[in-house]
Amino acid sequence: xxxxKRICSTMYRGFRASRxxxxxxxxxxxxxxxxxxxxxxTSPTHLNKVSIATAxxxxxxxxxxxxxxxxxxxxxxxxxxxxxxTAAEAAFAFDAIESTREGxxxxxxxxxxxxxxxxxxxxTLLEKSAYVSIDTEFSGVTATRDQVPAYxxxxxxxxxxxASAIKNFSVLQVGICLWVPDPKTSALIAYPxxxxxxxxxxxxxxxxxxxxxxxxxxxxxxxPVFSVQTGSMQFLSHHGFDFNTLVSxxxxxxxxxxxxxxxxxxxFVKPPEGLRPKRPLKISSPExxxxxxxxxxxxxxxxxxxxxxxxxxxxxxPKLNSFQRLxxxxxxxxxxxxxxxxxxxxxxxxxxxxxxxEISLLTDAQKKEKQDALIAQNKLAFQxxxxxxxxxxxxxxxNEDSIAQPPKVIVGHNMLLDLMYFYNCFHRDxxxxxxxxxxxxxxxxxxxxxxxxxxxxxxxxxxxxxTSTALDIxxxxxxxxxxxxxxxxxxxxxxxxxxxxxxxxxxxxxxYDAYITGYSFTKFMHMKEKQQEAxxxxxxxxxxxxxxxxxxSLHLMFNRSRVLNLNQESEPRRRWRK
Numbered sequence: 001x002x003x004x005k006r007i008c009s010t011m012y013r014g015f016r017a018s019r020x021x022x023x024x025x026x027x028x029x030x031x032x033x034x035x036x037x038x039x040x041x042t043s044p045t046h047l048n049k050v051s052i053a054t055a056x057x058x059x060x061x062x063x064x065x066x067x068x069x070x071x072x073x074x075x076x077x078x079x080x081x082x083x084x085x086t087a088a089e090a091a092f093a094f095d096a097i098e099s100t101r102e103g104x105x106x107x108x109x110x111x112x113x114x115x116x117x118x119x120x121x122x123x124t125l126l127e128k129s130a131y132v133s134i135d136t137e138f139s140g141v142t143a144t145r146d147q148v149p150a151y152x153x154x155x156x157x158x159x160x161x162x163a164s165a166i167k168n169f170s171v172l173q174v175g176i177c178l179w180v181p182d183p184k185t186s187a188l189i190a191y192p193x194x195x196x197x198x199x200x201x202x203x204x205x206x207x208x209x210x211x212x213x214x215x216x217x218x219x220x221x222x223x224p225v226f227s228v229q230t231g232s233m234q235f236l237s238h239h240g241f242d243f244n245t246l247v248s249x250x251x252x253x254x255x256x257x258x259x260x261x262x263x264x265x266x267x268f269v270k271p272p273e274g275l276r277p278k279r280p281l282k283i284s285s286p287e288x289x290x291x292x293x294x295x296x297x298x299x300x301x302x303x304x305x306x307x308x309x310x311x312x313x314x315x316x317x318p319k320l321n322s323f324q325r326l327x328x329x330x331x332x333x334x335x336x337x338x339x340x341x342x343x344x345x346x347x348x349x350x351x352x353x354x355x356x357x358e359i360s361l362l363t364d365a366q367k368k369e370k371q372d373a374l375i376a377q378n379k380l381a382f383q384x385x386x387x388x389x390x391x392x393x394x395x396x397x398x399n400e401d402s403i404a405q406p407p408k409v410i411v412g413h414n415m416l417l418d419l420m421y422f423y424n425c426f427h428r429d430x431x432x433x434x435x436x437x438x439x440x441x442x443x444x445x446x447x448x449x450x451x452x453x454x455x456x457x458x459x460x461x462x463x464x465x466x467t468s469t470a471l472d473i474x475x476x477x478x479x480x481x482x483x484x485x486x487x488x489x490x491x492x493x494x495x496x497x498x499x500x501x502x503x504x505x506x507x508x509x510x511x512y513d514a515y516i517t518g519y520s521f522t523k524f525m526h527m528k529e530k531q532q533e534a535x536x537x538x539x540x541x542x543x544x545x546x547x548x549x550x551x552x553s554l555h556l557m558f559n560r561s562r563v564l565n566l567n568q569e570s571e572p573r574r575r576w577r578k
Contacts, residue, residue, distance in 0.1 A: 107192040107511045108496035111249035115387070118193070122178075123394055123403055125191050129178040131409040131543045132395065133518030135510045136418045137236060140169040140229030155561040159434040163420060167430055170199055170226035171421045172236070172246055174388065175510025176395070177518045187488040188522060191495055194511030196242075197388045197425075198250025199224035202262065239508040253388035257428045262382065281330045292327060296335055299359065303336070309361035317357040325357060332359070339367045392426040396444035407446050409543050409551075413471045413517045414452040416554045416564060419445070438566050442552070449547045451521055452555035453563060460527060472507055475516040478523035486526025489519055521547075 110118050126132070142148050147165035149158040174195040179188050202222040237243070254262075283289055299315065306312035320328065325345055332341060339362060346356040362370065383390070393401040395408070412418050419441055424430035427444055431437050441448075455461045455469040464477055478484060491498075499506075506512035525546040544551075552566035 104491065104498045104500060105192075105506060105512060105515065106190075106491040106493075106496045106498045107194050107515070109245070109511075110193055110195045110251065111245060112251055113249055115251050119390065122176075122193060122391065125178045125180055126394055126403050126408075128180045129191075129408060130181055130188065131179050131411060131518070131521070132404075133177045133179065133411040133514045133521065134415070134418060134422075135175040135412060135513035135517060136171050136421050137173040137241065137508065137510050138166075138169055138171050138232070138417070138421055140227055140232045141165060141417070143168045143227060143229070149556075149559060151558055151560055153559060153561075155556060155559070155564045156434040158556055158559050158561065159416075159437065159564060160432050162417065163430050163432050163437070166417070166420050166424055168227040169229070169421075170224075171197055171425045172250075173197065173241070173510040174391075175512070175514035176391075177511065177514040179518055179522070181487075182490070185488075187490045189490050189492055190515055190518065191492065192511040192515045194509060195388060195391070196246050196250040197253050198246050199226060199254075199425075200250075200252035200385075200387075202252075202254060202258065202385050236508065241508075251387045252385060253425060254386060255389065255424065255426055255428050259386060259389060262385070281326065283327065288323075288327070291324060292331055295328060296331070299332060299336070299341075302359075303361065306361060309363045309366075312361045314358045314360040317359070319354060320357050325354070328357060328359075339371065342366070342370065389426050392422070396427065397446060398443050409447045409449055409547060410445050411449045411451060411518055411521045413450070413474070413513070413520075414555055414557065415448070415450050416556065419448070419554070434564070435569050438569070442566055446552075447544060448552050448554070448566065449521065449550050450554050451517055451524070453553050454521075454524055454547075454550045456555060456562070457550065457553075458524075461524065471513060471516060471520075474520050478520040481523075484523035484526055486522055489522060 108114075108118060142165045144165075147161050149161045153161070174197055175192065176195070177190055177192040179190055181187075182189050201224070233243075283292060295317075298317075302315045317328075329343060332343065342360045342362055344358055345354050346358055347354055390401070393399055394403045395410075396402055397404055397407040420430060420437075422445075423437065423441055427440065431440070451474065452469055455465055455474055460483075464481065464483065465474065467473075521543075525543055554564040554566065556562055556564055
C-alpha cells in the first residue's frame with residue numbers, strides 16, 4: 001500500500017546516503033523502486049550486513065532477513081526505534097554471532113510407549129526447576145484470508161483473528177525444557193522433553209471397541225477432527241518432523257471441558273455400561289429376531305436348571321458369527337442384568353478365529369471382583385485418554401494436580417500462538433474475546449516471559465540484535481557474546497539421548513527450540529550491564545524478579561500495537577495515523 005511504499009522509499013534514500021553504499025560495495029539486491037523482493041542469497045552474512053547498514057542509515061525501518069541455511073525465507077518490515085551504533089559496529093556485532101560451536105544436545109522423545117515411565121521423572125524435575133521454557137509445533141496457522149491480522153489492527157482484533165484460525169488446527173509436538181539448579185555447583189541443568197501429541201479417539205482403548213477398529217465403530221463425538229495446512233506440513237517435513245511417530249505413537253490429549261464431560265458422563269463409581277456404544281443395536285430381520293429369542297430361551301432354561309452359581313457348569317454355545325456375538329453381549333445383560341453372567345469368546349492360543357462362546361453364572365464374590373476390575377479398567381482408560389493433559393495439569397497453577405507451586409516462570413519465544421494452542425488443547429476451548437483469554441491464561445500461567453518481547457524492548461539487546469530477533473539468531477548471540485554472565489548450562493549425562501547440535505538440523509523440533517529459548521533467557525537475565533547482586537542466582541525467585549519488567553507481555557508480529565499485555569483487561573486505544 002502507499003504507506004509501505006513511503007517507508008521503503010525513505011529507507012532506500014537513507015541507504016544510498018550511508019557510508020557502506022558510498023564505499024563502492026556491490027549491493028545490487030536493492031533497486032530504486034519502492035517495492036522490493038528478497039530472493040535466494042548465496043551469502044546470508046552479506047545480506048544481513050546490508051540490512052544492518054540500512055537500519056542504521058535509514059532509521060525509518062529495519063529489514064529482518066529470516067533465512068534457513070543459505071536461502072532467504074522471507075522478509076518482514078517493521079517500524080523500529082533508532083539504532084545508535086554505526087554500520088561498521090553493527091556489522092561487526094553480527095559477525096560475532098555468526099559462527100557456531102559444536103556441542104551435544106540431550107533430550108527425551110515422549111510417546112505412548114514411554115509416557116507412563118517418563119511422567120514421574122518429569123514431575124520430580126518440574127518440582128525442582130527454577131523456570132520452564134516451552135515451544136510447540138502445530139498443524140496450521142491460518143485457514144482463510146480473513147484470519148490474517150492486518151498491521152493496523154488493534155491487539156484485540158489481532159488476537160480474535162488468530163483465535164478464529166487456531167480453533168481449526170491442532171498441536172502436534174510440545175517441547176518442555178526444565179531448568180534445574182545443580183545443588184553441587186552454580187550450574188543450571190537443562191532437561192528437554194519432546195512430546196509427540198496426537199488427538200486420538202477418546203477412550204478408544206476400552207474393551208468394547210478394539211484399538212484397530214474402523215471409524216464406523218467409534219462414537220462420532222469421541223473422534224476428534226482437526227485441519228491440516230499443507231504449507232505447515234511441508235515446513236515440518238523439511239525440518240525432519242517424524243510424522244510416523246506422531247500418528248502411530250503420539251500421546252493423546254483432551255482439554256478441561258472434555259475431561260469434565262467424560263467425568264460427568266461415566267462417573268467412575270459404577271460399572272461402565274456407559275462406555276458401550278450409545279447407538280442402539282438394530283435387530284430387524286426375522287432371522288436375527290428368531291436368533292435372539294432362541295438364545296434368550298436357551299440361557300433362561302440353563303439358568304433355571306443350573307442351581308447355585310458355584311456348582312453350575314458354563315453354557316457352551318457353538319461357533320457364532322461376529323454379529324451374533326455382538327447380539328449376545330448386548331441383549332443378554334439387558335434381559336438378565338449386567339452382573340449376572342460372564343461371557344467370553346473362545347479362541348485358540350495361536351489363532352484369531354472364534355471356536356465358540358462361553359457363558360458362566362457369577363457368584364457374589366465374582367460380581368464384586370468383576371465390578372472392581374471394570375471400574376479400574378475404566379479409570380485406566382480415562383487416564384490414557386487424558387494423556388498430555390496430565391502433564392499440563394502439573395504445569396498449570398490453580399488446580400489440585402499442580403506441581404508448579406509457587407507458579408513457575410514460563411518462557412517462550414514469540415509465544416502468543418504457543419499459549420493459544422496450550423489454552424485450546426489442554427485447558428478449555430479458546431475464546432474469541434481477548435479479555436477472556438487474558439483472564440483464563442493468567443489463572444493457569446500467571447508468570448509468562450516472551451523472549452521476543454525481551455529482545456525487542458530492551459535497549460541493550462536491541463543494539464546487539466539490530467537485524468533479526470529470530471530464535472536461532474538470538475541463541476547464537478546468547479551463546480557467544482561476552483556481554484552475558486550467569487551460570488554454566490549443562491546436560492545430565494544420564495538423561496535421554498545425545499546428538500551434536502552445532503548445525504541447524506534441530507531447529508523446529510519443539511524440545512530443541514524450547515532449550516535454546518531457555519538458554520537465551522538465562523543469559524539475558526544475567527546481562528552484565530544490568531547485573532544485580534549475585535545472590536540466589538539459581539532460585540526461581542531470582543528469575544521471576546529479574547524478568548519482572550518483561551513479564552506477561554507478548555510480542556505481536558507485523559502489528560502496530562507490537563505487544564499484547566496480559567495484565568490489562570483491555571488494550572489502550574491508539575489513533576491510527578494515515
